Amino acid sequence: MAFVITSPCTNEKAGECVSICPVDCIVEGDDQFFIDPNACIDCGACVATCPVEAIVDEHDLTEEQEVYLEKAESFFG
DSSP states (O other): OOEEEOGGGTTTOOOHHHHHOTTOOEEEOSSSEEEOTTTOOOOOHHHHHOTTOOEEEGGGOOGGGHHHHHHHHHHHO
């Protein structure tokens, strides 16, 4: 998984990232969007487009943000 959508997206779901993604790998969940790690091409377009700065490279996640990686893995499980 290259990018993870974190807490600023929770209950916000602005959605700009969905329309900019060239491979349609961002999916809406109950309380936030998730990036499908199997479809993502690591282009980073979503990162630049997110108005709430919720999208983080998985290698840059803080310890507190790790829960969002787990949440995404479970969503696509």
